[in-house]
Amino acid sequence: MGEAKYKRVLLKISGEALAGEKHHGLDFGIIGNVCDVVKEAVSMGVQVGIVVGAGNFWRGAKDGGGRMERTRADQMGMLGTVMNCLAVAEVLEQKGVDARVQTAVEMGPVAERYSRPQAVRHLEKGRVVLFGGGSGNPFFSTDTAAVLRAAEIGADVILLAKNVDGVYSADPVKDPAAVKFDEITYSEVLARHLAVMDTTATSLAMDNSIPVLVFALKDPENIIRALKGEQTGTIVKEDTTK
Numbered sequence: 001m002g003e004a005k006y007k008r009v010l011l012k013i014s015g016e017a018l019a020g021e022k023h024h025g026l027d028f029g030i031i032g033n034v035c036d037v038v039k040e041a042v043s044m045g046v047q048v049g050i051v052v053g054a055g056n057f058w059r060g061a062k063d064g065g066g067r068m069e070r071t072r073a074d075q076m077g078m079l080g081t082v083m084n085c086l087a088v089a090e091v092l093e094q095k096g097v098d099a100r101v102q103t104a105v106e107m108g109p110v111a112e113r114y115s116r117p118q119a120v121r122h123l124e125k126g127r128v129v130l131f132g133g134g135s136g137n138p139f140f141s142t143d144t145a146a147v148l149r150a151a152e153i154g155a156d157v158i159l160l161a162k163n164v165d166g167v168y169s170a171d172p173v174k175d176p177a178a179v180k181f182d183e184i185t186y187s188e189v190l191a192r193h194l195a196v197m198d199t200t201a202t203s204l205a206m207d208n209s210i211p212v213l214v215f216a217l218k219d220p221e222n223i224i225r226a227l228k229g230e231q232t233g234t235i236v237k238e239d240t241t242k
Contacts, residue, residue, distance in 0.1 A: 005229035008047040008123060010150035011038070011159045012143065015084055017217045018158035024086050024198070026056065033114045037092045037220040039126060040209035041227055042097060045105035047123040049153055050130045051146040052088060054080025078105065081142060082132035086110070089130050096128040104136030105146070116152045123153065132211035158210055159226055161217035167196050182231065185239040196236060205236070212236040 013034065017066050022124055030178050039047055057080035058064075064073025080240045089099040101111035102240030112118065122129045134145040143160075166179055167189070170178040186206035189196050196202060196214055215222045215233030227229060 004041070004227045006046060006156040006219070006227055007203075008049070008100070008153065008155050008226070009041075009157050009159055010049045010146055010155040011147040011174040011223065012051045013053070013161050013217060014163065015053035015055035015080065016192070017161060017163060018052065018084060022197065024056055025206065026084070026177045028087075028091065029093050031088055032095075033220045034217070034223075035095055035097065037086065037223045039095050039097045040224055042126060042128065044186065044227065045226075046227055047126070048128045049119070049149060049155065050085070050088065050128060051125065051142055051149060052081055052084040052130070052132075053142040054078070056080075056085060057083060062092065070139040070234075074134075077142075078133045078136070081134055082107065082110065085132035089128075092128055098125075099130060100127050101130045101132055104133035106187065107133075113142065117226070119149075119153055121161040129153075134175045141198050141201060144204060147201045147204045147208070147210065150203070150210050156206065158212045158227075161223070161224060162211055164214075164215060165216035165218075167194055167214050167236065169194075171195070171228075172173070181234045183235045183237065186236060187239060188232045189236055206238070209238055211238075 017027055020030045052204050054077045057106050075165050085101045089101050092099040102114040103111045104114050106113055119129050131149045134142050135148055166180045167181050167184055169179040172178040186202055189202055213235050
């Protein structure tokens with residue numbers, strides 16, 4: 001099975017990825033494939049925290065723009081992330097993986113209220129912890145929430161599973177000449193305005209020296225390759241030449 005390079009990780013999955021080709025709602029085939037890989041990661045002794053976006057249901061600023069007040073639109077997005085967390089937790093438990101959902105806002109009958117000490121205890125006991133509700137605040141993306149939770153639980157790396165297989169010099173869909181990076185620094189990402197995460201999330205990762213590994217979720221086994229330290233996607237990290 002191989003030895004894992006990382007002890008504790010934060011896996012960020014986009015909501016769109018869970019929808020598959022339908023682009024909306026949930027594709028339980030895809031969720032099942034992702035959960036199989038998470039189960040394998042846990043069996044390797046890796047402690048796994050997960051943040052899921054809500055783009056398969058609602059994107060606050062985009063979907064509510066011009067029709068809703070931003071705070072309320074973002075709160076709807078937070079609820080979407082909880083729905084996704086509950087779905088992933090259900091499939092994990094069906095596969096024999098102990099999972100807990102924690103939310104950034106109080107939802108007593110639905111999930112635990114987020115608590116860093118409790119989350120760490122769950123992780124240390126081999127449970128997968130799914131963090132729902134974003135950061136609990138409007139105007140912050142789930143990418144920022146992922147970095148925040150990664151910093152709080154002391155994650156060794158953020159695994160950023162996207163629809164693209166790494167970080168490029170430009171949008172590879174629009175620019176066939178775009179070049180893929182094997183590694184890049186946070187500063188370069190910010191200076192080039194590259195679409196890895198939003199600037200708040202990137203700055204927070206930089207300030208807390210948390211490496212971010214960007215790869216494609218199309219092949220869920222990329223998660224295991226990343227955990228083993230194999231070349232997968234693009235690693236965003238500190239500039240070690242200074």
